[in-house]
Amino acid sequence: MSLQPLRDDLPRFLEPYLPQPSGSQAAKPFVTLTYAQSLDSRISKGKGIRTTISHAETKTMTHYLRYHHDGILIGSGTVLADDPGLNCKYGSEEGYSHSPRPIVLDSRQQWRFEGSKMKDLYLKSQGQAPIVVVSEEPREREKDVAYLLCPYLSSSRVDWKTLLKKLHDEFDIKSIMVEGGATVINDLLLKPALVDALIITIGSRFLGSSGVEVSPIQSVELEAVAWWNGTADAVLCAKLSGSK
Ligand SMILES: NC(=O)C1=CN([C@@H]2O[C@H](COP(=O)(O)OP(=O)(O)OC[C@H]3O[C@@H](n4cnc5c(N)ncnc54)[C@H](O)[C@@H]3O)[C@@H](O)[C@H]2O)C=CC1
Numbered sequence: 001m002s003l004q005p006l007r008d009d010l011p012r013f014l015e016p017y018l019p020q021p022s023g024s025q026a027a028k029p030f031v032t033l034t035y036a037q038s039l040d041s042r043i044s045k046g047k048g049i050r051t052t053i054s055h056a057e058t059k060t061m062t063h064y065l066r067y068h069h070d071g072i073l074i075g076s077g078t079v080l081a082d083d084p085g086l087n088c089k090y091g092s093e094e095g096y097s098h099s100p101r102p103i104v105l106d107s108r109q110q111w112r113f114e115g116s117k118m119k120d121l122y123l124k125s126q127g128q129a130p131i132v133v134v135s136e137e138p139r140e141r142e143k144d145v146a147y148l149l150c151p152y153l154s155s156s157r158v159d160w161k162t163l164l165k166k167l168h169d170e171f172d173i174k175s176i177m178v179e180g181g182a183t184v185i186n187d188l189l190l191k192p193a194l195v196d197a198l199i200i201t202i203g204s205r206f207l208g209s210s211g212v213e214v215s216p217i218q219s220v221e222l223e224a225v226a227w228w229n230g231t232a233d234a235v236l237c238a239k240l241s242g243s244k
C-alpha cells in the first residue's frame with residue numbers, strides 16, 4: 001500500500017531532532033528512540049498482537065524518519081510478534097534505496113529470516129538484509145544475514161554501549177532509529193548518554209490495561225520539547241534530560 005504525502009509542516013518540525021548530515025566524526029551512532037503509543041501509554045493491544053496506532057499521516061512520518069537513518073533496531077519480542085518489513089517507502093523516485101538496515105536483538109536465536117516479510121522485501125530489492133545481534137556464535141547461519149556477536153549483561157539485556165560502538169565501527173552505521181518494543185524502549189529511556197532524540201506519536205485511542213505498556217522503572221525528565229498536532233495524532237519530539 002502506498003503512503004499518503006508527508007504533511008508539509010513536518011520536515012521543519014522534525015529537523016532539529018534528526019541525525020546531522022554525514023561527515024560527523026561522532027564515535028557512536030546518532031540514536032533516535034521512536035514509537036507510537038496510545039493515550040494510556042500502550043504500544044500494542046497485548047503481547048504478540050500487532051496493533052496499528054498511527055494515523056496514515058504519522059505512518060508517513062515514520063517512513064520519513066526511516067529515510068533519514070542508516071539502521072532500524074527492534075527487540076526479539078517485536079520481530080516475533082509483528083513480522084515487520086522495516087523498509088522505507090518514502091521518496092518514491094529513488095525506490096526503496098533509503099531503506100535502513102534492520103538490526104534485530106535476538107540473543108536466544110529465536111527468529112528466522114527465512115519466511116519473514118523482511119526477506120520477502122529484501123528479495124524484491126525493497127529492503128535490506130538484517131544484522132542479527134547474538135550473544136554466542138550462531139548455531140545455524142542463514143544466507144544474507146550478518147551476525148553481530150555482542151556481550152549481553154544478562155540472557156536478555158544487551159550491553160548498549162558496546163553494541164552501538166560495534167554497529168558504528170563494524171557496519172558503518174552512523175544513525176539508528178529504535179522502534180521498540182516496550183522492553184527495549186523502557187531500558188533506553190533511562191540512557192540519556194546514548195539516546196539523542198525521542199520522537200513519540202500519540203494516537204487518539206486507549207488500548208486498555210492488557211496492552212503492552214511503556215513505563216520506565218524510574219521517572220524520566222525531558223527537555224527541548226516540541227509538539228506537532230495532526231488530524232488524529234500528536235507527535236512529541238524531545239531530548240532526554242542529561243543527554244549531550
Ligand atoms: N507501537 C509501536 O510503535 C511499536 C509497538 N511494538 C509492540 O511491542 C511489543 C513487543 O514488545 P516486547 O514484548 O517488550 O519486546 P521487545 O521488542 O522490546 O523485545 C524484547 C527482547 O529484546 C531483547 N533485548 C536485548 N537486549 C535488550 C535490552 N538491553 N533491553 C531490552 N531488551 C533487550 C531481549 O531478547 C528481550 O526479550 C509487540 O506487541 C509489538 O507489536 C513494537 C515496536 C513499536
Ligand SMILES: Nc1nc(O)c(N)c(N[C@@H]2O[C@H](COP(=O)(O)O)[C@@H](O)[C@H]2O)n1
Nearest residue numbers: 036051052053054062082084085086179
Ligand atoms: N510508527 C508506528 N505506528 C504504529 O501504529 C505501529 N504499530 C508501529 N509499529 C512499528 O512498526 C513496525 C512495522 O513496520 P512495517 O510497517 O512492517 O515496516 C513494527 O514492528 C513496529 O516496530 N510504528
